[in-house]
Amino acid sequence: DFLNRYPKDQVSGDTFWGSEQDALSGLNAVYDAMQTGDYYMYNNYMYNDGLTPNAYSQGAYQGFQAIGNGTHTATAPGAVAGRWTYCYAGVYRANLFLENVGNAIEDEALLNRTQGEARFLRALYYHNLVMLYGDVPLILKTQSLEEAIVPRTPKADVLAQIHADLDFAANNLPDAYEGSNIGRVTKGAALALKARVHLYEGEYQQTVDLTQQIINMNQYGLVGIYEDVFSPQNENNEEVVFDVQYIAGALGEGNRFDKLLGNRNAAASGWSSLVPVKELVDAYECIDGLPIDQSPLFDADNPYENRDPRLASTVITPGSYFKGALFSLDPDENEVQHQSRSGFLMRKYVDSTDEAQAWDSPGNFIVIRYADVLLMYAEAKNELSGPDAEVYEAINAIRTRVGMPEVPTGLTQEEMRSKIRHERRVELAIEGLYYFDILRWKTVEEVNNGDIHDANGKVVESRSFNPERDYLWPIPQSELDLNPELEQNKEY
Amino acid sequence: LTLSIISAAPGNAQVTSVKDAYIHITKRNVSLQQVFNTVEAMTNYEFTYDARKVNLQQSIADLNYEGNVYGLLVELSERCDCRFKQVNENITVSKAPAKRKVAEERVSVLQEVVVKGKVSDSSGEILPGVTILVKGTTQGTTTDMEGNYSIAVAEDAVLVFSYIGYKTQEVVVGSRSQIDVLMDFDQEQLDEVVVVGYGTQQKENLTGAVSSVNFETIQNRPIASASTALSGLAPGVHVNQSSGQPGRDNATIRIRGIGTLGNSNPLVLVDGIEASMNDINPNDIESMTVLKDAASAAIYGSRAANGVIIITTKKGKEGKLKLSYNGYYAWQKATNIIESVNDYATYMELANEGLTNVGGQPKYSQETIDAWKSGKDPLVYPNTDWTSLIFQAAPMQEHHISLNGGTEKMRFLFSTGVLDQEGIIPNTSYKRYNMRLNWDADVTKKLKIGANISGSWNIRKEPGDVATIMNWLGGTAPGIVPESPDGFFGGAQALDENQQLNNPWSVIQQRDKQEEWQRFLARGFLEYEIVDGLTFQTNAAIKYYNMVLSDFNPKGDLYKFLPDGEKQVHRPYATRASLTNKNRRDYNITLFTTLTYEKQIGRDHFIKVLAGFNQEEYRKDEYSASIKEFPNNNVRELNAGLEDPTLAGTAEDWALRSYFGRVNYELRDRYLFEANIRYDGSSRFAQGNQWGAFPSLSLGWRISEEAFLQDVDFIDNLKLRASWGKLGNQNINRLYGFASSYTTGLNYSFNGNLVSGIAPTALANRDITWETSTTTDIGLDIELLEGKFSLTADYFDRTTEGILVAVPIPKTMGNLTSPVQNIAKVQNKGWELTLGHQNTINELNYSASFNVTKVDNEVIKYKGGNAPPNGVFLIREGHAINSLYGYKVEGIFQSDDEVTQHATQWPGTSAGDLKYADLNDDGKIDGDDRTVIGNIIPEYYFGLNLSASYKGFDLSALFQGVANQDVFLTGNFIAPFASSEAGMFPTRWLDRWTPDNKSTELPRLTHSSRFTGNIQNSSFWIEDASFIRLKNLQIGYTLPAKVTDKLGVEKVRVYANGQNLLTWTSFEGFDPERDPKKTQIVHPNVRIMSLGLNVNF
Incomplete structure (x- = not known):
């Protein structure tokens, strides 16, 4: 008919979900939501470290700088609305898939597996939401405009749903995949995320049980060389429990780390927009296992020598060479163009081959890795029953992998707690997890309240943490404006 | 034009003067009529009179007269308040003027x-065919094919020469027997027939709000786009040219305010076919008509809500x-x-000051500063x-040639031209060949056919996106060498x-x-007069557009220049060279057919009916x-590229089908009535919502034709108009807003394998339909003193309802693009006024026309309550x-x-910072203290057009401006x-606040990346964009005929023109x-x- 015209480059909603192929495409879109939003979600998960004394986010517009120093508001640009938005985009796609997949897939095994994948991803999005915003609307189906006006659901109810989703996933997902299915959610991923959710709630017994279960699967191990864990050439290695998969090649499926984190010398012409600060660098022990203020190996004139090797794998420190160019604080000898206000640059997740192009780098971002599982196990077990042999074994596995001495024996529970916390910080630095750690440990009030410093010891900025308010982010003001049922978090 | 019965005067035999004819008459209680009858019976004289003006029934008490007829007439004139004029055997009777003359002067x-x-x-x-009338009579004649005339008149007669398209001339006969007349071309008169939707209408019979712009004077202006030509010329039409970049300097046109939250562009029709104003060379335009109210635009239904x-x-x-x-x-x-x-x-x-002011470290060392000093x-x-x-x-030139002619049966106009404009930013240019x-042709007496075929070839060059360049220009610093003498580009030196x-x-x-594009528009039409007054017309047109774009971004190094004369590559890893090629092709196919019937019924009734069909797709x-990365910067084709090839492509379409009709009825030439209806179907809506009807009604009353104004000589025309109608707007930004669809390309990869991801990214709304605007218009037209003064x-009141708005939806729905909904309502209320004056004093002709429009815009309904602002812009009920x-x-x-005493502002606020009003008195400045601080829609816009000619010289000036715009x-x-921490800023900041310079309007310097207190959206950053500008000034000189005759050309005119010559404004930016x-x-x-030349052969 002359007047009936339909979109030419889109699939009609009336006929979609008619085949298994449609369903798998729908599921892929649920994965894709982890990458959407340019800067928010896993494209910039490491910026979480900019909210801690690990790093400083140099650009204001991404929003992390303000959250880090406590000047953020509900109308702040960037992350406050960004994370909310893109988590719910993922939730929506998962809900849409779960509502329709029953019509599209006949094979019951495939049906259960794909439902498990979608429910894991939904749980992952909700986990991020409750960690950042507390109570959030629990939406489990696609909504009409009228249905969208909903209040916040108590965090406990959201957590219950997260566990239900993860239990279903753990029961229906395989231990591993082969070939072109590698990268999909596994049973181990579901168990590990579940362990993380429990750990963050201080539910140590469940954490121990779940991490033990993962260890017993014998599916995972530690990669021999720390740097290789993150290398694009060594993807899908034995340490990866779950990651966000990227590929380069101008397909729109590359990550953005080299643009965001890399320096100007790189082919991606990076922004150096998140830079480590002295507080993180100083946290790395000397090679003898002692903190720098105790170790005889520490030389204030050559502060980056004789250090935990993970420092050099995580941070480009002044005086070091990266991709053959000298990086220096002295503008005259510096061969690297940098904008770092701290004098340090990122190395972890930055392409060392210099092939990554702007906005299009190949490496995967690891959401959960086995080292984290071991550290979760150690931490929960220590909290439950003190530093027993298994706790030592777990933490020492992490340390000996990089050639660091084992932790001293005979530690008290408290001493061990401090060792584990230190280990989490340096092992998992710039992976976006330390922020949630200091929040749940409540150490944030101390460590992120005061100045952070550059390589020369000068103040980069002053941090302020308001315990009445800053354990949660504000609900984005735009959402409050649109949904009168929503209430703002305290003090915002 | 009213048709008069023209009769050539009879032959002129010797007749007796009334002074020589004697008469004796004795009557009692007779009427004037009877006296005339008696005199007629007794003599050869014949009385002529207008029975409506002379009271023939008044009685003459006692009449006893003996003497010459002249004496009788004098007596009658005194008693009956009338006057007489004898010409030959006719005695014309008319009413005596208010100021009495002595009785003798009443009889001539x-x-x-x-x-x-x-x-x-x-x-x-x-x-040929010029009408010559004896003033004050219906007596007259017309010129023959050779332009000759002959008429017998009284020696005090005044001859009135009139011809369509020329100024009416009056000539006193005196004792002359040979009077050759030179008619002057008249703009005003030409306008008397106005092009309206699917037809024409006589201006005096218009009942809607229509502005007509003749293009004669505009043509010699150095303008590339027809849209800019309209500036200041028509009331109710706001033309805003926002850029002077070649090929991107077309203006936006808003007719009577902003009627919708979506696309407010008027519908533009070129010879009946929808087209862009940029499709047409201004030189080819004969006239532009702007249909402003619903009554005149309703015939275009769903596309007319923003005017036509x-x-x-x-031709x-x-x-x-x-x-x-x-x-x-x-x-x-640059202006x-x-x-x-x-x-x-x-x-x-200053940068260091800005940093230290907010607790930062100075960025530049004293050493560097001293080095520069x-x-x-x-x-x-x-x-x-x-x-x-x-x-x-930058230079610009245009050359245009047109050839025009024809026979009785066939006529043609051919034109061609070239425009070559370089931009004021190097490497920007625009070229157009058209x-x-x-x-x-009249195939038979009844059958007429014709065609309009036009095409243009356009080439626009620019160094990428000029907006980005402006951005970079703003974001740089003075300490960079743009380009060294040997051709190397610099980076930051310090x-x-x-x-x-x-x-x-x-x-x-x-x-x-x-970017290179070709436009092609071809229209063919056929007109057939089925029977007298019934005409069938059908048109088919195709509009075709093809565009090829090539955007090459070379790999470019920047250099640092060292004191020893060496240079260093500044950015060793600059981005890769890239090339994008794009090809786009659009077409529209339009068919429309009309059937018109018109008939005069008796003396009093005139009726015209139109029915039509239109479809467009x-x-x-x-x-x-x-592709990226090239062997060098000189090969610039896709084949030579090395890395990351990408492809993209899409297509879209729409269709519109319509039926329409119009009835005009005129009663006794003074009561005018018009009704229109259009029934439109659009593909932009779901089945069931596709069709809508748009009616209108308008009335006109030509008061000047009424008997009681017949004697008021100074009023030529007085007309009252009123109209009402509903129009639609289907021009929403989404072609398929109703269709639920899934977006492809939400892809992912597993283990290095790309997989396709598909999900909706927008929420569809099946229920969307037209935006409807209802317009009421009341108008008045006055012309006084034979066109010397005029006023319109x-x-x-135009209220648009059901405006399609993508009302934001909660992100919790899945970050879906909001569906459009027929929600909002916007009202534009206002008035327009045009005052005109034209006159001739000896050989000096001059005219002035001033127009002003006031529009109040208000959002009546949006989303209820407190809709959040979109940055600094707010759409909220009760505001513009x-x-x-x-x-x-x-x-x-x-x-x-x-600072301490005032409400708490941003952390770090100190002396020298902007002080914000605590509107809710809660002791702190936060989002709740924001309010409406300005209106970006001009409240008034106006134009003043002056022109004068004296002998060979002519001058025209156009002033234009807006008032109350922020x-x-x-x-x-x-x-x-x-x-x-970088960026250029104006020198006015040298007068910033410092502890030593407190009496200033500018706050202290602060770096926005560290302190945002002064860069909040506030009234401080609002500028008054009101301006008056001498938009155009043209001075021309036409060579005298004796010179041009020798040259063998008809006319030679040289002129100088200035566009945007002078601007009066307090605006601080580049251009208001x-x-x-x-x-x-x-x-x-x-x-x-510009300097220009017109030559006619």
């Missing part, structure tokens, strides 16, 4: 003479071949350039004046400068983006490809669309004590250090005429001075 006796002559126009063309502009192109005329040439050469310059701080040492000191080598220590470098003077053939600063000059010089296809006034929203600045804190300006070139929704600096407008 005149000799009749025969006058002969020839009538031609000022170019010597003979005019009907463009008619020139071939019967007669000898005429070749004309128009050409000019012009120079362009205004902001002076910025170009001395780098000062710049650095003493440094001499401009390569090492540059102080670059970027604006003078980037905005240069051609047109308008042809029509080590403590941001090393990532761009060199906009290097982009301008190196980036190469060329559109399709666009486009694809693009890009209109009051209007996109009102400016932010904090109210009360002043500047003069001391830290004042613009929010922010970012570089406005605010200091607006982007990551800008897109008020853009808050950053934009490409300035240009002042164009």
Whole structure:
């Protein structure tokens, strides 16, 4: 008919979900939501470290700088609305898939597996939401405009749903995949995320049980060389429990780390927009296992020598060479163009081959890795029953992998707690997890309240943490404006 | 025009004067009529009179007269208050004027003479068919095929020569027997027939609000786009040219305010076919008609809500071949350039001040500053004046030739031209070649066919996106060498400068983006007069557009120039070279057919009926490809690229089908009635919502035709108009807003394998339908003293309901693009006034026309309550669309004590910062203290058009402007250090607040990346964008006929023209005429001075 015209480059909603192929495409879109939003979600998960004394986010517009120093508001640009938005985009796609997949897939095994994948991803999005915003609307189906006006659901109810989703996933997902299915959610991923959710709630017994279960699967191990864990050439290695998969090649499926984190010398012409600060660098022990203020190996004139090797794998420190160019604080000898206000640059997740192009780098971002599982196990077990042999074994596995001495024996529970916390910080630095750690440990009030410093010891900025308010982010003001049922978090 | 019965005067035998004819008459109680009858019976005289004006029934008490007829008439004139004039055997009776003359003067006796002559126009063309009337009578004649006439009249008679398209002339006969008349071409008269939707209408019978613009005077202006030509000329039409970039200088046109939250562009029709104003060469335009109210626009139904502009192109005329040439050469310059701080040492000191003010460390060392102060080598220590470098003077020229002619049966106009415009930013240019053939033929007496075929070839060059370049220009610093004498581009020279600063000059010089497009429009029509008064017309047209774009972004290194004469590559890893090619093709196919019937019924009734059908369809296809990294910068084709090839392509379409009708009824030439209806179906809506009806009704009352105004001589025309109607708007930005669809490309990869991801990214709304606007218009037209003075006034109220708005939806729904919904309501109320005056004093002709429009815009309904602002722009009920929203600045804190006492502002606020009003008195400044602080829609806009001619000289001036318009300006070139501690800023900031300079309006310097207290959206950043501008001035001289005769040409005219010559404004940005929704600096407008030549053969 002359007047009936339909979109030419889109699939009609009336006929979609008619085949298994449609369903798998729908599921892929649920994965894709982890990458959407340019800067928010896993494209910039490491910026979480900019909210801690690990790093400083140099650009204001991404929003992390303000959250880090406590000047953020509900109308702040960037992350406050960004994370909310893109988590719910993922939730929506998962809900849409779960509502329709029953019509599209006949094979019951495939049906259960794909439902498990979608429910894991939904749980992952909700986990991020409750960690950042507390109570959030629990939406489990696609909504009409009228249905969208909903209040916040108590965090406990959201957590219950997260566990239900993860239990279903753990029961229906395989231990591993082969070939072109590698990268999909596994049973181990579901168990590990579940362990993380429990750990963050201080539910140590469940954490121990779940991490033990993962260890017993014998599916995972530690990669021999720390740097290789993150290398694009060594993807899908034995340490990866779950990651966000990227590929380069101008397909729109590359990550953005080299643009965001890399320096100007790189082919991606990076922004150096998140830079480590002295507080993180100083946290790395000397090679003898002692903190720098105790170790005889520490030389204030050559502060980056004789250090935990993970420092050099995580941070480009002044005086070091990266991709053959000298990086220096002295503008005259510096061969690297940098904008770092701290004098340090990122190395972890930055392409060392210099092939990554702007906005299009190949490496995967690891959401959960086995080292984290071991550290979760150690931490929960220590909290439950003190530093027993298994706790030592777990933490020492992490340390000996990089050639660091084992932790001293005979530690008290408290001493061990401090060792584990230190280990989490340096092992998992710039992976976006330390922020949630200091929040749940409540150490944030101390460590992120005061100045952070550059390589020369000068103040980069002053941090302020308001315990009445800053354990949660504000609900984005735009959402409050649109949904009168929503209430703002305290003090915002 | 009223048709008069013209009768040639009878022969002129010797007759007796009333003074020589004797009569004896005795009557009692007779009427005047009876006296006349008696005299007629007794003599050869015949009385003529207008029975409505002379009371023939009045009685003459006692009449006893003996003497000559003259005496009788004198007596009658005294008793009956009338006057007599004898011409031959006729005695004309009329009412005596109010101021009595002595009785004898009321009776005149005149000799009749025969006058002969020839009538031609000022170019010597003979005019056949000119009407010659004896003033005050119906007696007259017309010129024959050779332009000759002959008429017998009384010697005091005044002959009135009139001809369509020429100024009416009056000539006193006196004792002359040969009177040759030269008719002057008349603009006003031509306008008397106005093009309206699917037809024409006599101006005096118009009942809607219609402005008609004749293009004769506009043509010699150095303008590339027809849209800019309309500026200031028509009331109710606001033309805003927001850029002077070649090929992108077309203006936006808003008719009577902004009627919708979506697309407010009027419908533009060229010879009945929807087209863009940029499709047409201004030289080819005969006239433009703007349909402003619903009554006149309703015939275009669903596309007319924002008004309609009907463009008619020139047509071939019967007669000898005429070749004309128009050409000019012009120079362009930016209208205004902001002076910025170009001395780098000062710049650095100010930057340090801005940093230390907010607790930061100075960015530039004293060493660097001193080096610049003493440094001499401009390569090492540059102080670059970027604006003078980037905005240069640029030439422009246009040449246009048209050939026009035809026979009685067939007429044609052929035109062709070239426009070559370079931009004031180097490497920007626009070239256009165009051609047109308008042809029509009378196949038989009843059958007429014709065609309009036009095409253009356009080439626009620019160094990438000019908006980005403006951005970079704003974001740079003076300490960069644009280009060394040996051709190397510089980067930041100082080590403590941001090393990532761009060199906009290097982009301008190196980036190469060329867009080339061809437009082709062909329309054929056939007209057949089925029976007398019943005409069938059908049209078919195709509009075709093809565009090829090539955008090459070379790999470019920047250099640092060292004191020893060496240079260093600044950015060893610059981005890869890239190339994007794009091809797009659109077409529209339009068919429309009308059936018209008109009939005069008796003397009093005239009826005209129109019925029609229209359909249109559109399709666009486009694809693009890009690739990166090239062997060198000289190969610029896709095949030569090496890395990351990408492809993209899409297509879209829409269709519209319509039925329409119109009835005009005129009762006794003075009561006018018109009704329209259009029934439209659009593909933009779901089945069931596709069709809508748009009716209108209008009435006119030509009061001047009423008997009681017949004697008021100074009123030529007085008409009252009223109209009401509903119009639609289907021009929503989404073609398929109703269709639920899934987006492809939400892809992912597993283990290095790309997999397809598909999900909806937008929420569809099946229920969407038309936006409907209802317009009421009341208007008054007055013309006085034979056209010397005129006034047109209109009051209007246009309310648009069901405006399609993508109302934001909660992100919790899945970050879906909001569905459009028929929700909002916007009202535009206002008035327009046009005052005109024209006169001739001896050989000086002059005219002035002033128009002013006031529009109040108000959002009546949006989303209820407090819709959040979109940045600084607010759409909220009770306010104008996109009102400016932010904090109210009360002043500047003069001391830290004042800061403490005031409501709490941003952390770090201190003396010298902006002080915001605590509107809700809660002791803190936060989002709740924001309010509406400005309106970007001008409240008034106006134009003044002056013209004069004296002998061979002619002059015209157009002033144009707006009043009460606000613009929010922010970012570089406005605010200091607006982007990551760099950026150019105007010299006015030298007068910033410091403890030693407290009496200033500017706050202290602060770096926006560290302290946002002063860069909040606030009234401080609002500028009054009101202006008056001498939009155009033209002075011409036409060579005298004796010179042109020798040259063998008909007419030669030379002229000088200036566009945007002078501007009066308090605006601080580049140019107040800008897109008020853009808050950053934009490409300035240009002042164009030209010298031109018109030659007619």
